[in-house]
């Protein structure tokens with residue numbers, strides 16, 4: 239995997255890790271804020287809903303209370319068969335009917351079970367006595383139950399089969415002067431209108447419901463949950479509020495909240511709240527007790543409606559865009575600040591490893607890599623200079639060795655290898671130009687006896703002097719050399735027969751004359767031959783050797799030149 243891929247992968251990983259951590263922190267924080275805020279909102283909502291309900295019922299309850307305390311009605315309830323009292327009572331009822339919001343009322347007498355009713359349409363004018371309540375009929379059980387319980391005031395959602403209406407009934411007990419229950423009066427509110435006004439308020443994510451003292455649902459937007467005629471149902475058969483929740487924990491929690499508020503007995507403004515789950519969505523439930531009517535008000539706040547998940551999408555989009563932009567920026571930065579310089583450096587190192595010092599342009603960012611590239615360039619320059627200097631010295635030394643390998647250490651003349659090379663070159667040149675050259679071979683006479691009599695060092699001195707005299711006797715462009723021992727060779731080029739004889743004679747005479755001055759007189763025997771184009775080295779050496787032999791044979795200190803035509807040597 240390339241460095242770039244790894245760096246980008248690492249950057250992505252780090253961004254995702256930090257973003258996830260931020261996301262979790264955000265979730266925690268937002269959940270905490272939502273919880274606190276939601277509780278406050280719920281409490282406010284609970285009080286608001288409670289106030290709305292009470293506001294809408296207060297007047298009706300007050301009127302019902304006044305009706306229950308009407309002396310006209312009380313007198314009549316005690317003596318219901320009295321026609322005068324009955325007429326007065328009905329007039330009184332009708333006056334209340336006009337005041338009730340629903341323009342309806344009911345009066346039920348305990349003594350004879352007579353039930354009086356009239357509605358907004360004044361449908362039962364003159365016929366307000368509707369029927370006789372029967373303790374045996376389940377539909378009438380509410381009346382007898384409420385009297386048994388002795389609760390002065392009661393709210394009840396109940397369908398009236400006889401009248402064919404379902405209403406929220408406000409029931410108030412009528413008592414005589416002895417405080418004995420003599421009947422019940424009240425009014426009904428149209429349930430549909432009431433539900434619309436109080437619970438179907440169309441606030442998104444907010445559900446309001448009212449339950450009675452036992453937790454039975456009384457007002458709820460879904461009528462199927464309303465516990466109609468709750469009062470006459472035995473415990474366990476009521477539609478209590480816990481039906482709305484799925485988990486046992488939530489059921490217990492909501493019932494616990496009701497209990498808690500009961501114990502606080504309607505403490506002013508007391509609200510209990512807690513989280514519950516409805517249809518898989520988290521809700522905040524707020525509960526308040528309304529002592530005036532003996533009911534609880536419950537508000538369920540959908541937290542998702544409070545902060546919808548869709549609100550998070552812009553956040554997710556921002557995160558993804560940020561991630562993308564970060565990666566692109568990161569990519570561009572590492573590309574220009576790290577990768578390009580490193581790749582350039584790698585290419586330069588490869589080039590250097592191949593022995594090439596001409597570095598391409600290397601980007602140098604203002605960071606550690608830039609400094610590294612700078613060091614590398616300086617190091618390469620130093621290596622280039624050092625290598626060049628080294629190569630120069632090696633070439634110089636090689637040339638020196640080459641020269642030394644061709645020079646005789648004692649005399650400073652060409653040695654045998656040096657002579658071999660110039661003779662070979664001269665053979666080629668002669669052939670190329672079809673022009674011959676001369677070769678002189680000379681040997682110090684009786685050198686062995688000089689060595690023996692005067693010592694080896696003296697012999698060396700004589701060898702050196704002969705070399706000097708030889709050098710002086712030939713032309714600057716001739717090639718004198720020491721063949722080995724006391725034998726010397728001179729290559730003469732350009733050369734002809736006369737020149738050959740002249741130089742050979744001059745060499746021979748020069749040695750004899752010069753040595754006289756040293757006190758150790760020496761002579762040399764000189765053989766010479768003229769080399770024709772096409773002659774090889776062996777032929778040359780053989781001819782020269784033959785000429786030298788002739789010179790020695792003729793008594794030494796002689797010059798013999800081999801005749802080129804008949805290969806006979808003759809004295810020069």
Ligand SMILES: Nc1nc2c(ncn2[C@@H]2O[C@H](COP(=O)(O)OP(=O)(O)OP(=O)(O)O)[C@@H](O)[C@H]2O)c(=O)[nH]1
Nearest residue numbers: 681682683684685686687689694695697698723724
């Ligand atoms: N001092 C010295 N002697 C050398 C050197 N090389 C060879 N010699 C001696 O040179 C002598 C050469 O003798 P030869 O050429 O065989 O014989 P010669 O005594 O010169 O007699 P002719 O050549 O017949 O006149 C030998 O005694 C070698 O030991 C050298 O580098 N230094």
